[in-house]
Amino acid sequence: MKKATKLKENVYWVGARDLNCRNFHGELYPIEEGTTYNAYLILDEQTTLIDTVEEEFTSDCLERIQSVLKDQPLDNIILQHAEPDHSGGLMKIKAAYPNATVYASQGCVRNVTTQFHPDFPMNPLKTNDTLCTGKYNFTFVEMQMIHWPDNMLTYCPELKTVFSNDAFGQHIVNYQLTDENLDKNYCIEQAKEYFANIVLSYTTQVKAKLNLILSMNLEIEDIMPAHGIIWRKYIPDILEAYQGFADSKCKRKAVIVYESVWKHTQDMAEALAEGFGDAGMEVKVYKLSNTRSSIVFRELMDAEVVCVGSGTYNNEISYSVGAFLTHLKAAKVKGKKGLGFGAFGWFPKVPSNIDQALVDSGLTSCHEAIAQAFSPSQDQLENYYQIAQEIAKDC
Ligand code: FEO
Numbered sequence: 001m002k003k004a005t006k007l008k009e010n011v012y013w014v015g016a017r018d019l020n021c022r023n024f025h026g027e028l029y030p031i032e033e034g035t036t037y038n039a040y041l042i043l044d045e046q047t048t049l050i051d052t053v054e055e056e057f058t059s060d061c062l063e064r065i066q067s068v069l070k071d072q073p074l075d076n077i078i079l080q081h082a083e084p085d086h087s088g089g090l091m092k093i094k095a096a097y098p099n100a101t102v103y104a105s106q107g108c109v110r111n112v113t114t115q116f117h118p119d120f121p122m123n124p125l126k127t128n129d130t131l132c133t134g135k136y137n138f139t140f141v142e143m144q145m146i147h148w149p150d151n152m153l154t155y156c157p158e159l160k161t162v163f164s165n166d167a168f169g170q171h172i173v174n175y176q177l178t179d180e181n182l183d184k185n186y187c188i189e190q191a192k193e194y195f196a197n198i199v200l201s202y203t204t205q206v207k208a209k210l211n212l213i214l215s216m217n218l219e220i221e222d223i224m225p226a227h228g229i230i231w232r233k234y235i236p237d238i239l240e241a242y243q244g245f246a247d248s249k250c251k252r253k254a255v256i257v258y259e260s261v262w263k264h265t266q267d268m269a270e271a272l273a274e275g276f277g278d279a280g281m282e283v284k285v286y287k288l289s290n291t292r293s294s295i296v297f298r299e300l301m302d303a304e305v306v307c308v309g310s311g312t313y314n315n316e317i318s319y320s321v322g323a324f325l326t327h328l329k330a331a332k333v334k335g336k337k338g339l340g341f342g343a344f345g346w347f348p349k350v351p352s353n354i355d356q357a358l359v360d361s362g363l364t365s366c367h368e369a370i371a372q373a374f375s376p377s378q379d380q381l382e383n384y385y386q387i388a389q390e391i392a393k394d395c
Contacts, residue, residue, distance in 0.1 A: 002063040005177055007230065008222065010043040010136075011159060013177055014064035016057030024171065025085075029197040030292040035171040037085055038226050040163060041065055042156075045134025046075035049100070050154060050163045051226055055088030062089075062096055073097065076133065078140075079104040079122075080152040080165040082111035086226055091116055103131060105142050107150030125152065141213065143167060145205045147198055153213075160221035162213075167206075168238055169227035170194045178222075178230045187234055188241050193298040194227070195245045200301065201332045207246040214239075248334040250304040252395045253282040254388070257296060258309035259289060259318035264343035264375045265309045271381040272307055272341070275388025281305075281395060288320035293327060300328075304395050305337045306363060308354050312344035317354060325354070329361040337391065338363030341370040341384075348373070366391050 004012035019034040037053035039061055047069060053061045065074065074097035079087055082104075090112065094100060098120075104112065106124040113122070131138045136158050143151040146167050154163040170190035172182070179187050199206060223231040223238065231238050254276040260266040269285055276283045284299045300306060306328075310321040317325070338361075340354030351369035359365055367387055372380065 001067070002060045003067045004041060004064040007040075007177065007224070008159065008161075011161065012041040012043075012064070012068050013038060014041045014049070014061055014068070015039040016053040016060040017173055018054065018057065019173065025198075029294050031171045031294065033171065034173050035227050036173055038224065038228075038230075039089075040224055041068055042133070042136065042159070043068070044136045047072060048076040048078060048131075048133055048138070049074055049093070050078045051080050051086045051165065052077070052089030052093055054085045055092075058089035058092045062093060065093075074100045076100060076131065077102045078131070078138065078154055078163075079108055079112065080154060080163065081148060081226070082108045082115060082150045083148055083166075084115070086165065087112055087115070091118065094118070094120060105140070105150050105152040107142075107144070107148075108152065111148070111150050141209070143209055145202045146209060147202055155216075155218055157219065160219045162218065162220055162223045164223050165226045166198065167209075167225065168223050168231060168242070169198070169225040170229065172228040174229050178232045180233050182229065184234050184237055187229065188237060189298070190228065191238060191241060192245065192301065193294055195242070196297040196301040197294045199245075200297065201330060203246045203248050203334065206242065210239075210242055210246055245301065249302060250335055251282065251302055252280065252392075253284070253303040254305040254307060254392075255296070255300045255303040256283065256285045256307040256309070257288050257321070257324060258285075258342070259287065259311060259320045260309070260343070261311050262343075262375075264372060265311045265341070267376050267381060268341050268343065268370065268372055268384055269307070269309050271376070271384040272339075272388045275385040276305070276392055278385075279389050279392030281392050288324055293324070296324070297327070297331065300333070303336065305339070305366065305391060306358070307339040307341060308358060309341040310350055310354060311342055312347055312350045315347045315350075317350055321354070325357045325361070329357070331361075333362060336363045337366035337395075339365070339367050339369070339391070341372070343372040343374065343376075345374060366394070
């Protein structure tokens with residue numbers, strides 16, 4: 001029997017823990033410790049559920065709801081996002097509580113209707129609409145493209161709580177549910193990884209919505225996202241961190257990613273890394289086939305320089321580098337310099353093709369692409385070291 005966890009007076013966590021999840025959203029975001037789908041139950045004259053869970057965990061959610069409500073009805077369901085990790089349980093929960101009224105943004109109504117073909121009505125909401133459940137008032141703010149067109153955030157002034165859905169999420173599974181017993185840097189790093197892999201393409205929208213929320217001067221005791229821990233102790237820290245993420249702030253940091261069969265491209269990567277490192281820059285080097293992509297994108301988020309290296313495979317870029325470049329283009333990063341490099345045997349164009357892909361993804365080429373025929377000599381490695389030192393002078 002799954003039970004609800006009380007978070008504060010009249011507010012309960014009724015979500016689910018997906019402990020075996022290692023690939024969040026398919027292959028897009030590899031994770032290490034599983035995740036949670038957070039749903040919240042609020043008791044008042046009318047009872048309200050905020051968000052549901054992924055479909056396969058609906059029985060967990062329902063058991064937790066029933067552990068609090070017993071024979072009481074569920075009056076309202078506020079669905080803040082149509083993606084299946086939050087809407088997947090809606091049909092079964094609505095079936096269990098057929099008299100509940102469902103509220104969602106207009107985009108969410110459209111997407112839920114298209115995904116699940118429900119034959120029950122949903123009440124569309126827009127920014128500044130409110131719902132009064134007795135002593136509590138809920139105000140809604142549309143959060144378009146953070147990270148779907150239908151995302152929404154809900155604020156309750158009497159509870160001093162923001163229900164933020166995907167915003168401020170992370171994949172921390174903590175049985176105490178809040179940040180109070182956790183290290184601050186760990187929490188912020190997890191939020192950064194989540195931002196880098198889920199929200200990074202939409203920094204402009206994040207900035208606008210953050211400014212809107214801050215201008216509302218809300219009194220906030222809790223931020224309750226749809227994944228991971230509830231922010232309570234580190235609220236100023238996560239708000240400040242999000243402003244930095246949204247500003248695409250970069251530091252003197254180089255991320256070098258590569259793929260190499262016979263170590264020639266790896267030797268180039270290491271020579272570049274030493275050049276950046278000796279110039280005082282922070283450096284991260286990743287062989288893509290050895291590294292989960294979510295770490296690479298977390299580290300890349302605040303890097304000023306991104307160097308991408310590949311050996312040459314039948315005149316093409318290696319598969320892992322090709323996948324990385326596709327992901328990078330989708331991420332729409334801003335304010336970064338790029339460099340393509342790599343070794344070849346008889347077809348020298350792969351590094352310049354990488355360079356072009358970087359430019360097409362919005363990076364500025366900071367040096368002519370480096371193409372190395374077979375293994376680099378000591379003089380050539382020294383040259384790559386010097387190229388990194390030259391690039392570092394402009395960082
Ligand atoms: Fe957590 Fe966009 O779903």
